[in-house]
Amino acid sequence: MRAVRWLVIVAGLLFAALPLVWMGLSSIKHRGDTISQHLRWMPAMEAPADPASSSFEATSDSYRDLATVHAGAQHSFWHHLWNSVVIGVLSTIASVALGTLCAYGFSRFRVPGEKDWLFFILSTRFMPPLAVVVPVLMMYRALDLQGTHLGLALLYTVFNLSLAVWLMKGFLDEIPRAYEEAAVVDGYSRFGAFIRIVLPEARTGIAVTAVFCLISAWNEYGFAMTLNSSGAVTVPAYFAGLQGNIEGMPWPQIAAGALIFVTPIVVFTVLVRSHLLRGVTFGTVKQ
């Protein structure tokens, strides 16, 4: 039984980690080694003499080449990473701010039809993006928001609101009302009590919510590809657009770029690891 347990753990570890390890190895290869018929997994200082060798010459070329513009694209990887950062950060700030206010309203005030509104908010998360993409596309054409940072950031803000409201409501509900009441008795206004008492108490919740909003905006592909094919293209849409490239896929650069792209996510995942369960279940399940 013990052996089976460890077998499962090791298999799970390898299955999760090996593709990422392979990505790391690919990123320090020359292109020829990424599309070699032979298994090349041992980094070496110089190119092996034997072509059937399992080692390959390690190089940092791919990281340098992230600045090159590939055939079929208009900008380098860094440009698209910057787009991802701008859109991700803008939309995260907006959805956390709006979501916190909205959750506070539901948590502390009597809102007529509260339950129905909350379920309406949650239900928007189940909307298939492609069911609304055509009307959104037409709206954006009319408002001239297609291919802009603002347009995509706005869309991700709305998309993440359901998550932000539900997560923040869970966190705010845990803060005793007595804290604010004491502050109001001490002469704070309601707004003052919210800023000085509630927000500092909710900082963990705000950080966790921000991480989940950022990750979902960071990873989004459907809207990024359909609405922003010309301007403000994010990394997922940029990478996908390299398919069918006449020069062939620049695999080492893709591996290097993907590695840079997923590193912040891995760091954030580790940081919020004790709140992951809450994040993926909209705050309905707590650890």
Next chain:
Amino acid sequence: MSTTTDVRRHRGGSTIAWSLVGPTLLLLIAFNVFPLIYNIALSFTNRELVGEDSRFVGTTNYTRVFSDPLFAGALRRTALFVVCAVGAELMLGFALALALVREFRLKRAVLAVVLVPMMLSPAVMGLYWALILNGNYGVVNQILGSIGLPQPQWLTDRDLKFWSIVVVDVWMWTPFMALIALAGLSAIPPHLYEAAEIDRASRWRVFMRITLPMTAPLLGLAVLLRATDALKQFDLVMATAGPNDAATQTLSTLLYQTVFRDGKIGLGAAFACVVLVLVIALATVFTRYLDHLRRARET
């Protein structure tokens, strides 16, 4: 209790309340309810992506959707995808959670590594898996070849590529199931197991009578969350096979193909409306279930 009521009934409370929740609700209505209604209107027209021509065509689009073999195929494939991918994720995730539930050294580190795939971008990772599974130079086939096994064309073989995408989805989302199953397993009170030990119940019996029923509600929640997500499967298919591959086309990629490649907005809108009815059905089950869970926890 009385103070709570006082705060809740703060003078002008309802104005404050609406100004707090109002902006969020308005945005959600503008970006969800309005497009939905617009979409329904479009589904009765022959509107195309290029040009302004838009005529009322009655239910023609809906008749086409229901008689379209592509739609029937995509529907069947999506259902198969949801059942197989989510089913495999549930079983593997549950097994992983069972192995991880007891304390051991480095448990936190192991968990962090195991959980990472579900946080990554499906589009980017899907593209990278296309390199890993490449028939000629992918690492999987290199390993298979070096130990003398056949090297299947994972992503180009008609009968195989659908299953390759299922495998990538399982890679991404098994951690999700494991995370939720682990929470369920950790919450089982130890005295239940102690009682079973006193009764000398067999391992199988303990599993069927204690472990499974005690984790079932959370697993159900996980399955519903995953199923509604898998129903929208788009990114992985786009990254590995593209939108117009007959062997892997899902509802979402068919919709994309119809609207953005064929330019048929009216027909695409009708597709979307039909898909939406399906999603609403699933989401209703989900919200009912959440409600049921909450009530069960309160009592």
